[in-house]
Amino acid sequence: METATSASASATASVIQEIKHPWMMADPWFMVTMLGIYLYFVKEQGPLFMQFRKPYELKKLIIGHNVVQVLSCIYVLREISYLSDNAIYIFWKCRDLGSSPEMVRRYFELAYFLFWLKTSELLETVIFVLRKKQNQVSNLHIFHHFSTLTLIYILIHYNRNGLAAYYVVFLNSLVHIIMYSYYLVTAVADKGVIRALTPVKKSITVIQMVQFGLILTQVAFQTAICGMPKVVFGYFTFVIMVMLYGFYDFYTRAYKSPPQGKSHASVE
Incomplete structure (x- = not known):
């Protein structure tokens, strides 16, 4: 006899299969093409283009980018609160x-919005790359995006x-509101204010690691109670584990070792 949980999962699967996605998201090729161009530019063509050029300032672009990210994450939180009836924090519940x-x-409009946000x-x-801060284009930074x-x-x-x-998006949006707000302040503040906010930067890294820990906890509950496709579980867990290790490694090098220059993957 089919359990209530498996019946619920089957109903969800049926709903998803009936949805017609926008052509950019209907298959992976658009995403693969974008990521291919991205990798080629940030690793090869971009540094080559900037080799004999002065770094661009891009302050207005940075401010605009950070404002858009903060506002977008607030919108995401609002939508998740509506969809979950303000109970998204009950992360172990099958939904x-x-x-x-x-x-x-x-649900799908939010997913499409997230696709463009990411x-x-x-x-x-x-x-x-355009600011000639190639040291910030770390493997962790690229893997994350x-x-x-x-x-x-x-x-x-x-x-x-x-x-x-x-739930994962909920946590990530909270972290990003804090993170991009900090980047926005550092983009417009003077050096004295930026120095005073240095502890905040350390705290953001800790918050990011806590986020990954909570995500892994939810994955364990969802897998045990609700079930999860093995391939999705494997890939998702792998990504979160790599990012948790990467941020921990950055934290130990940046804050527990003698300073060796800025290397954080952030728009500052």
């Missing part, structure tokens, strides 16, 4: 999409845990 056309529509975050690396976009694609096409999957 399907239900049968309400309004809920299904807003695409816009690729601009950060481009800014690093590369993998988050692929995870949103998985959210659109292969999510079998319904609204529970937005």
Whole structure:
């Protein structure tokens, strides 16, 4: 006999299969092409282009980018609160999409918005390159932006845990509001204020690591209680583990070792 949990998951899968996604997200080729161009520019063509040029200042672009990110994350939190009836923090609960056309529509509209939001975050690396801050184009930075976009694609096409999957987005949006607000302040403040805010930068790294720990905790609960496709579980867990290790490694090198220059992947 099919359990209530598996029946709920089947209903969610049926709803997802009936959705017609925008052509840019209907298959992976658009995303793969974008990521290919991104990697080629930030690793090869961009540094070559900047080799004999002075760094661009790009202050207005940086301020605009940070403002857009903060406002976008506030919108995301609002939508998640609506979809989850303000109960997204109950991360162990199994949540399907239900049968309400309004809920299904807003679920996927949010997923599409997240796809473009994560695409816009690729601009950060481009800014690093154009400002000749190639040391900030670390493997962790590239992996982070590369993998988050692929995870949103998985959210659109292969999510079998319904609204529970937005717990990760909820946490990430909270972190990004703090992070991009800090970057916005440092983009417009004088050097004295930036120095005074140095402890905040350290705290943001700690918050990011806590975020990954909470995400892994939810994955364990969702897998045990609700079930999760093995491939999705494997890839998602791998990504989060790599990022947790990467941020911990950065933290130990940047804050527990003698300073060796700035290397944080941030738009400052």
